[in-house]
Amino acid sequence: MNARGRMEKLEQSLGDPADPGSPLGFAAILAADERAEMFAEGERALDAYGLNAEFVPPEYGGRLTRLDDLAEIMQSVYRRDPCLGLGYGTSSFIAAVNVWTSADDEHRRTVAGLLLGNRRVASAYHELAHGNDMGRTEFEAMPGRGGLVLNGRKEVVTNIQRADALVMFARTDRRQGSRSHSQILVEKEGLAEGGLRYLPRFPSVGMRGVQLGGVEFRDCLIPGDSVLGTAGHGLEVAMRSFQITRTLLPAMMVGILDTGLRTAVGHALSRRLYGGVAADLPEVRSTLVGAFADLLACDCFGLVCARALHLLPRQTSVLAAAAKYAMSGVMSEAMHRLSIVLGAQSYLREGENGIFQKLMRDLLPVGFGHAARAACQMTILPQLPMLARRSWSTADPAPAGLFRQDADLPPVPFAQLSVTAGGQDSLSAGLAGVLEATSAGADRDERRVRDLAGRFLAELRELTETCADLPPGERTFAAGSDAYDLASRYTAVLMAAACLETWRHNRDDPFLGNPAWLIAALGRHAGRLDGRTPELPEDVEKTLYAELLDRHEKGVSFGLSSRRFAGGSR
Amino acid sequence: MAEPLTGESADVLRTWLAERIAVFVRRPAAEIDHDVPLGEYGLDSIAAVGFIAEVEDHLDLVLDPTVLWDHPTVNELDAVLRERIASASDVDESA
Numbered sequence: 001m002n003a004r005g006r007m008e009k010l011e012q013s014l015g016d017p018a019d020p021g022s023p024l025g026f027a028a029i030l031a032a033d034e035r036a037e038m039f040a041e042g043e044r045a046l047d048a049y050g051l052n053a054e055f056v057p058p059e060y061g062g063r064l065t066r067l068d069d070l071a072e073i074m075q076s077v078y079r080r081d082p083c084l085g086l087g088y089g090t091s092s093f094i095a096a097v098n099v100w101t102s103a104d105d106e107h108r109r110t111v112a113g114l115l116l117g118n119r120r121v122a123s124a125y126h127e128l129a130h131g132n133d134m135g136r137t138e139f140e141a142m143p144g145r146g147g148l149v150l151n152g153r154k155e156v157v158t159n160i161q162r163a164d165a166l167v168m169f170a171r172t173d174r175r176q177g178s179r180s181h182s183q184i185l186v187e188k189e190g191l192a193e194g195g196l197r198y199l200p201r202f203p204s205v206g207m208r209g210v211q212l213g214g215v216e217f218r219d220c221l222i223p224g225d226s227v228l229g230t231a232g233h234g235l236e237v238a239m240r241s242f243q244i245t246r247t248l249l250p251a252m253m254v255g256i257l258d259t260g261l262r263t264a265v266g267h268a269l270s271r272r273l274y275g276g277v278a279a280d281l282p283e284v285r286s287t288l289v290g291a292f293a294d295l296l297a298c299d300c301f302g303l304v305c306a307r308a309l310h311l312l313p314r315q316t317s318v319l320a321a322a323a324k325y326a327m328s329g330v331m332s333e334a335m336h337r338l339s340i341v342l343g344a345q346s347y348l349r350e351g352e353n354g355i356f357q358k359l360m361r362d363l364l365p366v367g368f369g370h371a372a373r374a375a376c377q378m379t380i381l382p383q384l385p386m387l388a389r390r391s392w393s394t395a396d397p398a399p400a401g402l403f404r405q406d407a408d409l410p411p412v413p414f415a416q417l418s419v420t421a422g423g424q425d426s427l428s429a430g431l432a433g434v435l436e437a438t439s440a441g442a443d444r445d446e447r448r449v450r451d452l453a454g455r456f457l458a459e460l461r462e463l464t465e466t467c468a469d470l471p472p473g474e475r476t477f478a479a480g481s482d483a484y485d486l487a488s489r490y491t492a493v494l495m496a497a498a499c500l501e502t503w504r505h506n507r508d509d510p511f512l513g514n515p516a517w518l519i520a521a522l523g524r525h526a527g528r529l530d531g532r533t534p535e536l537p538e539d540v541e542k543t544l545y546a547e548l549l550d551r552h553e554k555g556v557s558f559g560l561s562s563r564r565f566a567g568g569s570r
Numbered sequence: 571m572a573e574p575l576t577g578e579s580a581d582v583l584r585t586w587l588a589e590r591i592a593v594f595v596r597r598p599a600a601e602i603d604h605d606v607p608l609g610e611y612g613l614d615s616i617a618a619v620g621f622i623a624e625v626e627d628h629l630d631l632v633l634d635p636t637v638l639w640d641h642p643t644v645n646e647l648d649a650v651l652r653e654r655i656a657s658a659s660d661v662d663e664s665a
């Protein structure tokens with residue numbers, strides 16, 4: 001079955017979440033959340049669908065062929081229950097991507113077998129003592145007693161207790177340096193008694209159903225061949241494989257914003273105020289349209305970066321960090337503004353809008369989970385001078401396939417992902433391409449597009465000047481906040497380029513080809529960059545508001561692909 | 571391309587490497603022992619990215635930052651870079 005068919009099938013098997021009678025709907029999801037439990041009915045439905053197969057490449061029996069499709073498939077899970085998204089899905093996906101990136105055939109078969117049998121594999125990197133500072137990881141797997149001996153702790157890790165196997169980030173060499181860690185595969189079956197002790201669960205504000213746990217190993221012996229790939233290459237494998245997951249997690253979480261917006265539109269249309277409904281208030285409309293435009297921008301950037309992993313794997317160390325940074329910021333802000341439309345309803349834990357408060361809590365880790373936003377800036381910062389000198393005024397634009405959902409993509413090139421982008425950036429080169437493809441004498445909308453492209457191109461030129469000679473001290477952990485700011489301005493430029501190029505390469509599409517969405521998305525985006533509240537042209541707002549209501553009415557996604565969801569709106 | 575790096579100017583590269591590293595870790599170059607792993611001076615994986623980019627530009631070579639992870643001292647780095655320079659100029663001549 002092709003990906004569109006699978007998306008349809010998954011939607012149908014999970015049903016309309018807003019249906020109060022649905023055993024898989026929001027009412028049941030909220031009840032599980034109140035109990036801080038994973039949603040058992042939902043897990044059974046995902047078992048039946050075989051969601052884990054989406055994480056396994058076809059040569060190992062799964063359906064992982066395109067990362068943009070995977071993002072959309074997982075949006076169907078996240079839009080219902082982010083705890084299922086993380087606790088059923090992405091926790092195992094992160095572990096699996098490590099394996100596909102570095103492991104030998106036998107380890108790959110083992111992990112594929114577990115996943116295809118609906119088992120879980122946890123990804124255990126985090127230690128409370130070190131947070132994002134992975135290089136300080138203390139948990140160790142040292143040669144001894146004819147195998148590897150495990151010692152140390154991992155904490156605040158999804159599914160660590162209920163998983164059948166763990167991919168663990170471990171010190172395998174006591175020397176300092178960047179070749180002292182490895183990923184190891186720990187299968188729980190057959191582990192020596194008493195070698196492992198689980199720590200009490202970590203209760204959390206959001207993702208309450210997700211079982212965040214910890215583990216302590218003491219002199220626990222595992223087979224000597226448990227290291228994934230080359231011993232000592234763990235940091236490199238993390239930096240490469242996380243490019244996939246740091247792009248995909250926020251791209252999947254666009255589903256959360258979809259339901260947030262759907263809930264807010266439903267409320268604004270039904271809430272009677274001042275002799276009309278809340279949606280009659282221009283301010284409320286603007287907020288809804290703004291969130292719609294933000295969602296489209298995020299979906300667009302996420303899907304473009306997902307395709308970049310296939311088409312420009314040498315450039316994605318920068319793009320993945322930019323995707324995580326920019327999308328998490330825009331989505332969190334949009335969700336906050338939607339909460340204002342919902343008012344007190346955003347604060348109630350039951351009833352028609354009860355799902356909103358849960359989604360708002362569940363969205364928060366998009367900013368700090370699996371790399372802090374600041375750590376993403378830090379990935380980009382030392383690369384800025386190279387990018388400025390080698391690419392920003394000279395690079396060739398990206399291939400058209402980056403921007404089209406119907407493009408042919410090669411299999412995920414795990415082996416080609418690189419620690420840095422080597423100063424290569426073909427996405428921002430698209431800004432100049434859009435200027436060339438549009439003319440100043442064209443119609444009003446095309447002039448608006450041109451102005452916006454010019455605004456972001458000017459930003460890129462300014463960045464080029466500032467970054468080309470950025471002093472060494474500003475490219476390390478000692479950098480000041482002005483330097484971090486350069487990285488975030490650059491992510492804004494990349495996001496704008498992704499939107500502009502998507503419009504340029506899809507002018508045959510009835511929705512994407514009409515520049516209204518682009519003008520709205522980039523108008524808001526430029527406003528954020530300039531630190532002012534963006535106001536959209538009246539006609540653009542009107543067009544998008546009509547589109548928003550139409551999609552809401554028909555139960556169609558608010559994302560780029562306008563695909564039909566199960567059930568439709570209430 | 572930088573000056574030839576053989577014979578009498580053999581130390582030129584080593585000296586340059588130590589000087590640039592000193593700038594990244596904010597210490598006098600004289601304090602950088604050529605046999606001590608640079609991580610011990612605070613040249614972490616982030617600083618390594620910026621530093622290796624400078625080396626690439628200076629020597630007109632394409633390098634991966636992991637070259638520093640595999641050759642973490644000035645002397646080791648110096649040795650591997652000379653090999654790279656030599657094989658790059660072989661390619662140039664045969665082309």
Ligand SMILES: Cc1cc2nc3c(=O)[nH]c(=O)nc-3n(C[C@H](O)[C@H](O)[C@H](O)COP(=O)(O)OP(=O)(O)OC[C@H]3O[C@@H](n4cnc5c(N)ncnc54)[C@H](O)[C@@H]3O)c2cc1C
Pocket residue numbers: 091123124125126127130131132133155156157158159204207210212365368369370371372373374375378
């Ligand atoms: C719901 C949930 C699920 C999780 N699941 C897993 C899992 O499955 N596996 C796992 O291994 N872990 C998991 N974790 C742990 C998670 O990975 C860590 O919380 C995460 O790595 C961040 O650590 P920290 O928040 O303690 O950040 P810290 O690194 O302690 O950061 C603290 C502060 O320093 C700033 N900072 C950090 N780095 C930089 C930098 N380079 N430059 C500037 N500022 C910086 C941050 O912005 C932040 O303000 C999970 C956490 C949650 C909440």
